[in-house]
Amino acid sequence: MSDVSVIASFDFELFWETLFLKTYNTRLVVVSVTLLGAAAGLIGSFLLLRKQSLLGDALSHATLPGIGIAFALMSALGMNAKSLPGLLAGATITGLLGILLVLAIKRTTRLKEDAAMGIVLSVFFGLGVAILRMVQKLPGQSSAGLESFIYGKPASMIASDRLFIIVVLAITTFACLLLLKEFTLLCFDANFASTEGWPTLTLDILLMALVTAVTVIGLQAVGLILIIAFLITPATAARFWTNNLRHMLWLAAIIGAVSGWLGASVSALLPKLPAGAIIVIAAAVIFLISMIFGLARGILPRLLRHLDLQRKVGRQHILRSTYEILENTQEAHPIQNLPIPMDLLRKHRYWSKGELAKVIRQARSEDHIERRPTGEICLSESGFGEASRITRNHRLWELYLIKHADIAPSHVDRDADMVEHLLGAEIVRQLEAELDLEKPIVESPHIINTELGLQSEPTT
Amino acid sequence: MRPEHPPEFPLAIHDLTVAYHRKPVLWDIELNVPQGTLAGIVGPNGAGKSTLLKACLDLIPKTSGEVLIYGKPYEDQRDLIAYVPQRESVDWDFPVSALDVVVMGTYRKLGWFKRVGKAQRQRAREALEQVGIGHLADRQISQLSGGQQQRVFLARALVQDAEIYFMDEPFAAVDAATEQAIIELLQNFNAKGKTVLCVHHDLATVSRYFDHLVLLNMRIVASGPTSETFTRENLHKTYGGKLNLLDDVAEALKNVGR
Known part of the structure; x- marks a missing residue:
């Protein structure tokens, strides 16, 4: 047989x-x-x-x-x-x-x-x-x-x-x-x-x-x-x-x-x-x-976690960059949510056209960013709120690092996927207490040059 | 003449020689470590610092000599000793949590075949709390940072509740917060009259951390209170040509007497 x-x-x-x-x-x-x-x-x-x-x-x-x-x-x-x-x-x-x-x-x-x-x-x-x-x-x-x-x-x-x-x-x-x-x-x-x-x-x-x-x-x-x-x-x-x-x-x-x-x-x-x-x-x-x-x-869950993290980080970056540009281009406080040209955004973080298009697509799918017929982009209402929160947390964090750089905080997890949770409500409260800040939004501790896009990145 | 090794010393080493493949690593070690000291073992790479600890703990065979723990051989005094191995000595990918590792410190008292119970887990949780990572108890050990892993080892030693602590480079490659936690732990041991023997590699911090010093380079170059032992001359004898940067010595010596 x-x-x-x-x-x-x-x-x-x-x-x-x-x-x-x-x-x-x-x-x-x-x-x-x-x-x-x-x-x-x-x-x-x-x-x-x-x-x-x-x-x-x-x-x-x-x-x-x-x-x-x-x-x-x-x-x-x-x-x-x-x-x-x-x-x-x-x-x-x-x-x-x-x-x-x-x-x-x-x-x-x-x-x-x-x-x-x-x-x-x-x-x-x-x-x-x-x-x-x-x-x-x-x-x-x-x-x-x-x-x-x-x-x-x-x-x-x-x-x-x-x-x-x-x-x-x-x-x-x-x-x-x-x-x-x-x-x-x-x-x-x-x-x-x-x-x-x-x-x-x-x-x-x-x-x-x-x-x-x-x-x-x-x-x-x-x-x-x-x-x-x-x-x-x-x-x-x-x-x-x-x-x-x-x-x-x-x-x-x-x-x-x-x-x-x-x-x-x-x-x-x-x-x-x-x-x-x-x-x-x-x-x-x-x-x-x-x-x-x-x-x-397993390979697949790992890959998914990695992609998820990339998406989160990209989303944070675009929202914060937009907010920083708004801050730099306006004299008045509180700042207003106005449309900004794509070019400015691209220079701000050295994004390539493709990268920028991708993060904007993601932000749009989350209803954080709207595209104007003129080619400019604009934060949505929820996007504006989210952007100011992210920017604020980022600066609190920077200030904390600058002030306490000699003692690394023990609750800082190296787990990269914690980036977003890292600045959860509780830690933000701790940071505020640490730094004695109650302002709705703090100024960046370093100079943000919108034209050249020069910026230090302590958290990423 | 046989040097004195009175039983009140937590650790007394007499005429210890250790050789790997007939090549001696440690020569004629004579050492008394007094009760209640924080003793640092310092020396260049390959001086046999870890080997000295391992020989004391019977982890490697002695070619000659004896090691006495409060006047008795090590086998009879295991309950008095805790060992913190080098962090790299284990596989941190192992499928256990931080708590599981710390609980291992209770196995000896638990004995053969018995299961870990609530009491042991409670002790382990307290120890993790004490080293400042209680919130990470259930995390898998590969997801801890280097400093946190080191603290897991320290917590395991804490659970052993020993009189003498043997530590192999606990300060190696840890973050500032962990360093601080280790120092506090050492001072805590010191306050309770326990004895610590700690392999250390950073000359700049020797005089701040340790009140007793053993300078080792295959043999004991000098040993005694840090204030007397940590001298330019002794350091040169220990490190020889390897410490040609005089600035390093000067920097290290600046801290003496602080």
């Missing part, structure tokens, strides 16, 4: 049944891969925050020789050579050996960790492939199916293994939740943790033990090449949505579970496609969506 016919044979009703666990046979497979995803998301979050993602990769690749050796040993001893606990025990041993080797190389040579990991990862994997080839030639039990550990095949799990898998996952999840506080401290500031008497080495070992458990348990479903993606992708996707660690852990677990569920369901239907790849692709799609739309750090 070619790939095309695999996809063509897609049966929607069957898909539905599988997705919602209607058939008993797939139910346990899908449930265990979903649980695996949740555990991987949770523990992967800490692996990511500890900045040890690559170590997880080295670990998973280093499990392969263990699987081959365990198979050969159990076969030689006349046991069931494909007993899952036995194979996974072998995987764990060589996996940990790989990590220890990375640490040893880092300690004894001056190689950096990434180089050490690269070496261990490839050597162990190569060794594993060679051993698998050799055990295939052994007489006795068939080694067919061992390669499912490389690419993953959830369907190859047999019923008795699933209970074992679920128990291990439950234990690791529980341990991770129990050590939430300790792991958080370790990941954020290990030195501080150490001065406080926390055994950071033990905590690191515990964390790696949990990662090892999830990796090894996940080998059969996802395969050792892709298991690292299952650990890391949900965590990185979750990070785009929140700045809160607890929320991130929950989200990562959910994203992991959903990818596992989708991946296992699809691969149950299309057994020719490698399950690990489908699971990882499902996770990657969620990652992509999160990267673009994630509320906390």
